[in-house]
Amino acid sequence: MWSWRSPATTARCCPPSKRRVCARWASNLHRIWSRWPKKKGVESVARFFGRKCATELRTECGPAALICANNVLAHVPDLGGVLEGCRIATEPEGVVSIEVPYLVHLLEGLEYDTIYHEHLCYFSVRALADAFGRAGLAIFDIERLSVHGGSLRILARAGSRHAEVVDRMRQTERKKGLEDLATYRAFAAAVAKNRTDLRRILRELKHKGKRIAAYGAPAKGNTLLNYCGIGTDLVEYTVDRNPFKVGTFTPGMRLPVREVALLLEDRPEITLILPWNIASEIIEQQKDYVEKGGQFLVPIPQPRVVGDR
Template sequence: MSRITECRICGGSDIKPVLDLGHTPLADRLVKPSQLSEKDPVFPLEVGFCPNCSLLQIMETVPPSVLFCEDYPYYSSFSEHLLKHSKENVEAIIAERGLGSESLAVELASNDGYLLKNYVNHGIQVLGIDPAEGPAREAEKIGVETLNDFFSKALSTRLVAEGKKADVIHANNVLAHVADLNNFVAGIAQLLKDNGVAVIEAPYVKDLVDHCEFDTMYHEHLCYFSVTALNHLFSQHHLSLNRVVRLSIHGGSLRLFVGKQKEVESSVTELLELEHRSGVDQIGYYQDFSKRVNHVVESLNALLHKLKSGGSSIAAYGAAAKGSTLINTAKIGTDLIDFVVDKNTHKQGLYMPGQHIPIYAPEALLEKMPDYTLILPWNFTDEILSQQREYTEKGGKFIVPIPEPKII
């Protein structure tokens, strides 16, 4: 672990602290039964703002080999909403860019092949790159060629030397995970064909701050991006941010279209202007964030304690990384939450980091019928409600914690 002294984009040294979530465990380091007697390793989770390029970023870097390689439990294909979202994205790109059998689609942090399999189904060549062994193995099983490695400029150099150049590069929800952003983006610039496009998705810092989505902050997420900061990053590598689409997924995200040719659309200039008017590029925009986080934490704790003291039983849905930040920041343990359920079979039988709440299969909701269930991955609330209709029909109620705790 190391504390940064320079901004991850511009190298500026004047990073201003804006939020401190204390020392928390690694959000995706689920606990095995044999580890319950051990203390979970914890790391500082402090967030700072760079006034030079407007990047919001955490101040500590946990080595990627610790975060993403050993027993990494996240498998994208367990979310039906994400699968649909990715398929629609791919099919639109194939149609717009006229991709065919001679084209190459690359995904950085390709996980279990959830996105690239859509190109395979159209006869388009693919290459996935992901350091997590489990998801990479699953991708290979469905015909998605996957390189089990971290992406970097050095790896990009090797691929180009092998004759690989990409028509399209996807990088969904990975840019925030990268410690050396400039090395990563330099690799994209090198691997991309002159007329190619990089299609990048990242949670949007304006939505995060406006809706108090502090649980999106954990050690895997090193950065929280505005269009202003991203425009600065890409321009450093002679790439042009040409189009931006705002998405509702993950509580509010950006889909960025980046290329070597400068073809900037109004969607980019309009968002840059909006951010400047809103003050997203100024530290004042972030200075009351800490107070609003404390309000959400206190309100959720008060609600859960009131329900529990009234004799209600409470479970949680989704052993998500954001759920780990939420329960550890709010100190929500087994005194309040009896168990967590999750569709991901790789998480079942384990325990939540820090608070050691057991994780079961979703069937446990109907078997045990807790009175209330706290939705930890609240960004998938609609999908969860649809899946758990029988639970609500039998009288179970859900609690959504963000942006304000409420019972639905």
């Protein structure tokens, strides 16, 4: 098995006899995490993956029965090279499992904050089927996932004919207007309205004397903060559980990033949830904050205040 993105986590799901994992990490992550997967019996390899790398790794490690690439395909500039590499690296009946955020959910859920520089592609089933087909991979199943606001898990192997599920989902996409320019113009108009509504709500809360903080410092949060122009004039600070982020500032709008414990100590009346896709989990974690009168503002798809008040 070869895994990208979270190889140590993936390896724990496999029997020890199958844990021969070659993991391609981004160079910056490799320096931080490579020691930890190795302790778990996972070999970590930092290389840019493509046709040449796949051939070399197949020679070094043997062909893969399973390749997992979760939430990485949208980040690679050489899409064809990565997919062809997956075909080259797998054994004849080997499986390629790839997870990507789904364009349908992005449009219907107004998930515009997931559009940022690290993401080079936003995938429909039509686009995926064409890309996989050109790489000599046949899709035999597609699973719908709730992660990241709505994702797809594509299961494929070497071949030339996609399963019927691909045609069914392409037809559904066509009916939803994914091939019509008007759909994307309507999306742009809805995004602009969301910005107007969110800024209006924040200003109204400030006018009422409410103190506002934020929760999280994810990449998507920085898209929202910068696009909506939300700085320290509206939100005092944000909190995050990642110790590597605490003590820094959000890019652009320069919100200080503090420890999560400050939320309960400082008790701002309103907390804007930046990783809205896990809002229910965050609210559950912060039950004490809510019980003491705190409320949360969820910005997407429509700004709404949630809490016990």
